[in-house]
Amino acid sequence: MLKIATVVGARPQFIKAATVSRVLRSTPDITEILVHTGQHYDANMSEVFFQELEIPPPDYHLGIGSGTHGAQTGRMLEAIEGVLLEEKPDWVLVYGDTNSTLAGALAAVKLHIPVAHIEAGLRSFNWQMPEEINRVLTDRASNLLFAPTEVAVENLRREGIHQGTIHLVGDVMYDAALYYGSKAAIYSFILKHLNLRSKGYILATIHRAENTDYSANIQAIFRGLMQVAAEIPVLLPLHPRTRKALEQNNLMIPVSNCLQIIEPVGYLDMVMLEKNARLIVTDSGGVQKEAFFYRVPCVILREETEWVELVQSRWNRLVPPKSDIVVRCEVFNSLTLPDGDLNSRTVYGTGQAAKQIVKILK
Numbered sequence: 001m002l003k004i005a006t007v008v009g010a011r012p013q014f015i016k017a018a019t020v021s022r023v024l025r026s027t028p029d030i031t032e033i034l035v036h037t038g039q040h041y042d043a044n045m046s047e048v049f050f051q052e053l054e055i056p057p058p059d060y061h062l063g064i065g066s067g068t069h070g071a072q073t074g075r076m077l078e079a080i081e082g083v084l085l086e087e088k089p090d091w092v093l094v095y096g097d098t099n100s101t102l103a104g105a106l107a108a109v110k111l112h113i114p115v116a117h118i119e120a121g122l123r124s125f126n127w128q129m130p131e132e133i134n135r136v137l138t139d140r141a142s143n144l145l146f147a148p149t150e151v152a153v154e155n156l157r158r159e160g161i162h163q164g165t166i167h168l169v170g171d172v173m174y175d176a177a178l179y180y181g182s183k184a185a186i187y188s189f190i191l192k193h194l195n196l197r198s199k200g201y202i203l204a205t206i207h208r209a210e211n212t213d214y215s216a217n218i219q220a221i222f223r224g225l226m227q228v229a230a231e232i233p234v235l236l237p238l239h240p241r242t243r244k245a246l247e248q249n250n251l252m253i254p255v256s257n258c259l260q261i262i263e264p265v266g267y268l269d270m271v272m273l274e275k276n277a278r279l280i281v282t283d284s285g286g287v288q289k290e291a292f293f294y295r296v297p298c299v300i301l302r303e304e305t306e307w308v309e310l311v312q313s314r315w316n317r318l319v320p321p322k323s324d325i326v327v328r329c330e331v332f333n334s335l336t337l338p339d340g341d342l343n344s345r346t347v348y349g350t351g352q353a354a355k356q357i358v359k360i361l362k
């Protein structure tokens with residue numbers, strides 16, 4: 001019997017883990033222990049995903065919550081170590097690049113428990129980003145590196161990671177898009193609920209620290225989006241981090257403006273909102289790929305991206321949010337469908353990433 005401890009904590013990790021957990025739990029001779037650090041804890045940032053995506057309740061909920069990087073990661077490290085000492089798993093499975101990822105990897109490697117990293121090898125080459133630090137250190141601590149793209153494999157090779165430990169498996173987010181994409185059409189009523197017309201609105205999400213924590217950036221983004229909304233409605237499911245930043249910057253959206261801010265939505269609603277958007281404006285790693293999966297043009301409000309293939313092939317446009325005018329102009333310039341030449345099946349795998357990962361683990 002192979003015992004795997006999966007460590008998750010933030011919204012995108014619930015979605016990624018849902019696809020892999022489903023395969024793990026249907027595979028004979030494997031048991032999965034699910035550890036939720038509690039990094040995300042609002043019902044609409046956590047619980048909704050467990051319910052909708054049919055993820056089993058966590059075996060351990062560590063209830064860590066928010067904090068500075070050191071405090072949050074440190075509390076997680078101690079709590080995860082306790083679970084690993086108790087459970088003695090054969091492998092620890094971590095996802096992506098959050099503080100929960102790093103804490104899980106670090107706790108395991110110090111106990112000499114092998115670590116498998118899903119979404120290994122992504123790089124922004126921006127060492128100011130907390131995510132970049134988390135990714136690089138997690139990859140270094142991992143014994144199995146599941147890379148989603150060829151670019152990610154190349155990055156790992158260049159860093160001298162032992163080739164035998166790297167596996168190009170495709171992107172588990174593409175698995176999720178295929179699996180839940182059709183369910184969303186059946187179970188989500190959000191378009192009707194919000195009175196939205198297909199292709200009649202722009203969908204936006206903003207939460208990156210480099211945008212929320214810099215007044216100039218958040219001002220440029222929200223002032224730019226308000227100007228866009230004067231021409232075409234903009235819908236923004238708001239991450240709690242960004243809500244705080246809006247308050248701190250005294251950024252008020254006039255009721256008359258068609259920039260509509262709503263609470264974060266569940267994944268099935270999000271898929272419907274993405275599929276039916278005319279354009280997506282985002283700084284999210286996951287959302288920029290989902291835009292491509294659903295063939296919706298996308299503006300990435302960042303200096304750089306880890307998913308470079310989408311920008312190189314002109315599917316997505318990288319727009320550093322220098323000013324409200326830049327944001328407004330680039331959004332309008334991007335309203336036509338891009339003429340990119342990529343195919344999800346070749347770039348992000350075949351939707352079988354989770355199966356491949358479990359096969360290799362076994």
Ligand code: UD1
Pocket residue numbers: 010011012039040041042045066067097098099100130131207209240241244
């Ligand atoms: C984290 C990840 C980021 C990922 C994002 C996904 C790190 C360093 N960052 O960023 O890579 O893209 O999750 O969404 O791990 N908050 C709430 N309720 C919640 C969760 C957060 O109010 O349920 C607020 C708190 O004020 C908190 C802030 O949001 O301080 C930031 O949360 P945190 O988990 O530290 O980072 P994210 O910005 O969510």
Ligand code: UDP
Pocket residue numbers: 011012015205207237238263264265266267268270271283284285286287290
């Ligand atoms: N998402 C969601 N509801 C929302 C916003 C995002 O379900 O209100 C989903 C989105 O479809 C994607 C994932 O959350 O699958 C991305 O998470 P996020 O943007 O928080 O983090 P990142 O991918 O940037 O790490």
